[in-house]
Amino acid sequence: MLTIATILFMYQEPQARPKPAKEPKTRAEQTRAATPEIAYTVTMSKPATHLLEVEMRLKWPAGPQSVDLKMPVWTPGSYLVREYARHLQDFSAKSASGQALGWRKINKNTWTVDSKGAGEIVVSYRVYSNELTVRTNELNDEHAFWNNGALLLFPKDQLKAPSTVAVRPYGKWKIATGLPKVAGQTNAFRAENFDVLYDSPFEVSDFNEIAFNVQGKPHRIVMSGEGNYDLRQMAKDVAKIAEEGYKIFGELPYTDYTFIVNLRGGGGLEHLNSTALQWSRFGFKPQSRYNGFLNLVAHEYFHLWNVKRIRPDALGPFDYENENYTKLLWVAEGVTSYYESLLLRRAGIISDKEFLDGKASMIEQLQARPGRFETSLEEASMDAWIKYYRQDENSVNNQISYYDKGDVVGMMLDITIRTASGGAKSMDDVLRFLYNEHFKKGKNYTPEDLQKAAEMMAGKSLDDFFTKYVRGEAEIDYDSIMNGIGIKTNVTEPNKGRAYIGADLTEEAGKLTIRAVAADTPAYEQGLNSGDQIVAVDGYRASQAFLQSYLSDKKPADKVKLTIFRFDKLRDVVFTLGGNLRKDYGFAPLDNPTAEQRKLYQGYLNAEL
Numbered sequence: 001m002l003t004i005a006t007i008l009f010m011y012q013e014p015q016a017r018p019k020p021a022k023e024p025k026t027r028a029e030q031t032r033a034a035t036p037e038i039a040y041t042v043t044m045s046k047p048a049t050h051l052l053e054v055e056m057r058l059k060w061p062a063g064p065q066s067v068d069l070k071m072p073v074w075t076p077g078s079y080l081v082r083e084y085a086r087h088l089q090d091f092s093a094k095s096a097s098g099q100a101l102g103w104r105k106i107n108k109n110t111w112t113v114d115s116k117g118a119g120e121i122v123v124s125y126r127v128y129s130n131e132l133t134v135r136t137n138e139l140n141d142e143h144a145f146w147n148n149g150a151l152l153l154f155p156k157d158q159l160k161a162p163s164t165v166a167v168r169p170y171g172k173w174k175i176a177t178g179l180p181k182v183a184g185q186t187n188a189f190r191a192e193n194f195d196v197l198y199d200s201p202f203e204v205s206d207f208n209e210i211a212f213n214v215q216g217k218p219h220r221i222v223m224s225g226e227g228n229y230d231l232r233q234m235a236k237d238v239a240k241i242a243e244e245g246y247k248i249f250g251e252l253p254y255t256d257y258t259f260i261v262n263l264r265g266g267g268g269l270e271h272l273n274s275t276a277l278q279w280s281r282f283g284f285k286p287q288s289r290y291n292g293f294l295n296l297v298a299h300e301y302f303h304l305w306n307v308k309r310i311r312p313d314a315l316g317p318f319d320y321e322n323e324n325y326t327k328l329l330w331v332a333e334g335v336t337s338y339y340e341s342l343l344l345r346r347a348g349i350i351s352d353k354e355f356l357d358g359k360a361s362m363i364e365q366l367q368a369r370p371g372r373f374e375t376s377l378e379e380a381s382m383d384a385w386i387k388y389y390r391q392d393e394n395s396v397n398n399q400i401s402y403y404d405k406g407d408v409v410g411m412m413l414d415i416t417i418r419t420a421s422g423g424a425k426s427m428d429d430v431l432r433f434l435y436n437e438h439f440k441k442g443k444n445y446t447p448e449d450l451q452k453a454a455e456m457m458a459g460k461s462l463d464d465f466f467t468k469y470v471r472g473e474a475e476i477d478y479d480s481i482m483n484g485i486g487i488k489t490n491v492t493e494p495n496k497g498r499a500y501i502g503a504d505l506t507e508e509a510g511k512l513t514i515r516a517v518a519a520d521t522p523a524y525e526q527g528l529n530s531g532d533q534i535v536a537v538d539g540y541r542a543s544q545a546f547l548q549s550y551l552s553d554k555k556p557a558d559k560v561k562l563t564i565f566r567f568d569k570l571r572d573v574v575f576t577l578g579g580n581l582r583k584d585y586g587f588a589p590l591d592n593p594t595a596e597q598r599k600l601y602q603g604y605l606n607a608e609l
């Protein structure tokens with residue numbers, strides 16, 4: 001709780017930029033002349049109201065008659081239309097001399113201001129900010145966290161324009177952001193264009209922080225909130241992860257990097273030279289949970305290459321008003337997920353066995369989804385906008401996660417390339433190629449570019465692999481791939497003899513309800529529905545604990561009477577129990593691995609097979 005009196009910060013105007021030619025002649029000069037100077041000021045005078053106050057100043061050498069100001073509908077990295085404009089209120093516009101200007105809304109996210117040729121206009125509004133996620137805004141008496149894409153309007157057709165953001169923090173709060181400071185000014189930052197501005201979240205609070213260098217470049221971790229973390233140890237581990245990224249690409253393509261961590265909820269969002277993370281306050285012990293945090297750090301950090309610079313076709317420059325469709329989210333997200341624990345293994349934070357166990361459990365989850373036969377990786381990527389962030393009870397049956405299957409297929413592609421090239425090439429080479437030949441030459445990459453790069457490294461066609469596992473829904477033949485590095489899958493059916501219903505249940509306030517029903521289960525075959533409330537089994541009150549003990553005495557093919565509420569009507573169902581078919585997946589060494597297999601395993605995981 002903050003009890004410090006608000007300090008008023010003097011705000012200075014941004015430094016004047018060179019004036020454009022007075023009488024533009026060429027088209028380029030005309031465009032330049034039409035670009036306004038854009039300066040935002042963000043104030044948080046009443047944190048308890050959750051209202052961030054924004055002032056936006058636009059200055060032109062020759063002002064237009066009207067100007068359209070727009071709020072993005074989404075923010076890159078989180079592929080869902082979130083309609084940030086719904087939180088904007090108290091909009092007003094005036095000239096620099098204080099004369100009110102007319103304005104109107106022309107669609108959900110556009111405000112048209114009648115600027116009437118004024119050389120400078122001042123627009124003010126407030127944005128309700130009471131949702132802490134990595135892609136939304138929060139202001140309260142503990143802190144302010146925001147994404148510029150969810151707070152700052154952009155002038156239509158001016159996404160290439162530079163801007164400045166001056167922040168007036170509440171009390172003695174400090175500021176963390178990846179944006180560079182405006183020279184000579186306090187609490188003012190600059191962005192060279194809107195893709196950079198909208199890529200740079202702010203945390204403003206009384207945070208803890210630690211600074212460290214990696215390859216001579218400054219990095220800092222900003223922790224908003226108290227928790228059971230050891231900041232010094234964290235800095236050491238995060239530096240190791242960054243070093244492993246550096247080893248792959250041979251450079252750190254930023255001047256500095258900021259990790260912003262809020263200690264509530266979970267998740268992360270990647271940016272060019274920063275990341276916003278959320279983790280639970282006491283989630284840094286024991287080591288296994290701390291490793292989960294480091295996985296998250298590695299994921300978002302690795303994105304600075306994979307997606308922020310190695311960019312899929314449609315992902316940048318961005319269209320902030322519509323969906324940006326790509327078939328490559330499985331690479332952007334799934335391959336990044338694959339590299340999370342690979343970086344931790346290379347940094348020596350986890351063992352080769354821990355790495356393989358993690359990947360085996362990912363395979364186990366994929367193999368338990370009937371949806372793997374319905375949707376390919378490319379389809380799941382395209383449909384992220386309508387499916388991934390809007391999962392429902394049928395998702396298990398008709399969808400896969402491009403994160404999880406992308407992780408698995410990324411691993412299979414890596415091992416395929418390693419095996420085909422005798423260990424000379426790997427997925428590192430594919431990503432390095434895309435970085436050097438696409439990003440550095442100003443080009444995004446397409447699905448065809450990716451396949452070509454992978455084939456170049458493998459030294460052979462991978463069309464069969466891509467047709468089956470990337471563009472298709474074929475069952476993955478794990479052993480034929482994993483054998484290349486001397487590993488086989490161990491598949492067991494530990495609960496086969498145990499009776500089960502096969503529905504995904506949830507219990508809340510004493511109510512046992514079916515959340516989802518996977519295809520091929522007894523519940524699916526016998527018509528149980530998501531939303532059904534199971535009231536009793538054989539006349540006894542149903543609960544998770546009761547079901548577990550009661551069914552442990554039953555066998556597959558035994559019958560029970562389920563009493564359920566479907567909507568508001570009670571009914572009895574005679575239900576035939578089935579046998580649990582869920583399989584456990586693990587990896588184990590082949591019985592007699594060859595010298596080549598041992599060599600490839602060593603090269604892959606830096607350990608003896």
Ligand SMILES: [Zn+2]
Binds near residue numbers: 270299336
């Ligand atoms: Zn990600």
